[in-house]
Amino acid sequence: MAQGSIPSVFIDGEAGTTGLQIVERLQGRSDLVLRSLPPEHRKDPAAKRDLFAEVDLVILCLPDAAAKEATAVAAGLGDRAPRLLDASTAHRVDPDWVYGVPELAPGQAARIAAAPRVANPGCYPTGGILLLRPLVEAGLLPADYPVAVNAVSGYSGGGKAMIAAFEEAGDAPAFELYGLGLEHKHLPELQHYSGLSRRPIFVPSVGDFRQGMLVSVPLHLDLLNGRPSPAALEAALSSYYAGQEFVRVVPAEPAGKLEPEALNGTNLVELRVYGSEARGQAVLVARLDNLGKGASGAAVQNMNLMLGLEGAASLERAA
Ligand SMILES: NC(=O)C1=CN([C@@H]2O[C@H](COP(=O)(O)OP(=O)(O)OC[C@H]3O[C@@H](n4cnc5c(N)ncnc54)[C@H](OP(=O)(O)O)[C@@H]3O)[C@@H](O)[C@H]2O)C=CC1
Numbered sequence: 145m146a147q148g149s150i151p152s153v154f155i156d157g158e159a160g161t162t163g164l165q166i167v168e169r170l171q172g173r174s175d176l177v178l179r180s181l182p183p184e185h186r187k188d189p190a191a192k193r194d195l196f197a198e199v200d201l202v203i204l205c206l207p208d209a210a211a212k213e214a215t216a217v218a219a220g221l222g223d224r225a226p227r228l229l230d231a232s233t234a235h236r237v238d239p240d241w242v243y244g245v246p247e248l249a250p251g252q253a254a255r256i257a258a259a260p261r262v263a264n265p266g267c268y269p270t271g272g273i274l275l276l277r278p279l280v281e282a283g284l285l286p287a288d289y290p291v292a293v294n295a296v297s298g299y300s301g302g303g304k305a306m307i308a309a310f311e312e313a314g315d316a317p318a319f320e321l322y323g324l325g326l327e328h329k330h331l332p333e334l335q336h337y338s339g340l341s342r343r344p345i346f347v348p349s350v351g352d353f354r355q356g357m358l359v360s361v362p363l364h365l366d367l368l369n370g371r372p373s374p375a376a377l378e379a380a381l382s383s384y385y386a387g388q389e390f391v392r393v394v395p396a397e398p399a400g401k402l403e404p405e406a407l408n409g410t411n412l413v414e415l416r417v418y419g420s421e422a423r424g425q426a427v428l429v430a431r432l433d434n435l436g437k438g439a440s441g442a443a444v445q446n447m448n449l450m451l452g453l454e455g456a457a458s459l460e461r462a463a
């Protein structure tokens with residue numbers, strides 16, 4: 145990108161759920177130019193290659209196989225290759241890609257800003273990692289703790305096909321567990337970036353609401369190092385995310401209820417620690433918009449970092 149020029153961005157997969165939401169979030173921005181392909185050429189590798197060579201950043205909002213193909217197209221351009229931000233699962237634990245959670249660790253935002261290739265995180269791992277990693281790093285949660293992660297998502301998490309099943313076909317269940325083969329595609333990144341040596345058990349579910357997500361982790365306090373109180377876990381999270389704009393540690397309401405849709409349309413994550421000192425138990429809960437901080441909001445946050453467009457961050461703030 146020439147100094148002083150306005151960066152250009154192409155969203156490969158702009159007609160899909162994640163792509164459309166990114167386009168929506170970029171409406172009204174004058175600090176970048178959004179490039180596009182005519183609909184009849186959107187899957188044409190030659191047309192893609194030509195456009196890739198002209199832009200500064202390509203955001204991949206494609207199924208995994210198509211994201212890998214697009215990455216190969218970019219690599220084939222050598223010096224003219226654009227930087228890539230991949231929203232798919234294809235490159236999230238690939239050491240050649242930087243993981244797109246700026247709040248992951250000190251220096252991660254700077255690594256994203258400088259990276260040629262950034263892997264946008266999965267929606268469930270965003271919640272799980274933000275809850276778990278600070279506790280592992282603080283030495284409170286042993287890396288081999290038998291972690292179980294339970295989660296519920298709105299159906300937009302399943303892209304166009306699942307949206308059609310819920311909104312058009314009308315034959316989708318009101319609620320269902322899935323991933324019960326214990327091989328969900330988010331497990332590698334969830335384990336890796338949380339810093340866990342033991343593979344967690346992950347039980348996702350989907351409900352008959354479009355958007356919104358809760359990710360929860362039950363903990364037995366006597367199995368943690370030093371038997372911390374729920375308040376100590378909350379303090380560890382608060383200190384880890386002090387000063388972060390999009391991650392908020394919120395005191396848990398004593399009534400002990402939480403619904404998943406309150407952050408829809410924002411790029412925020414809320415983290416809470418519910419607990420019973422007397423019972424020696426706690427439940428960590430993350431609330432986020434699966435299409436916000438779980439996908440398109442995170443992609444815009446990463447794009448801003450990669451292109452040095454800090455001034456535009458206000459567009460991502462909660463109303
Ligand atoms: N939905 C979500 O909450 C999240 C999704 N993601 C990831 O983002 C990616 C996109 O998911 P999502 O938006 O939900 O999926 P959708 O199915 O809603 O959209 C995918 C889009 O990609 C298009 N497409 C497929 N192959 C190609 C190709 N070769 N070239 C150009 N376009 C192509 C599809 O076209 P067509 O319409 O013709 O099928 C469709 O428009 C996936 O990897 C997904 O795992 C990540 C985080 C959250």
Ligand SMILES: CC(=O)N[C@@H](CCC(=O)OP(=O)(O)O)C(=O)O
Pocket residue numbers: 231232233265266267268297298299300301302303306329330348349350438
């Ligand atoms: C409800 C639902 O089906 N959700 C999706 C995950 C959505 C998501 O984050 O997918 P990425 O890994 O592509 O980021 C699923 O479990 O496969």
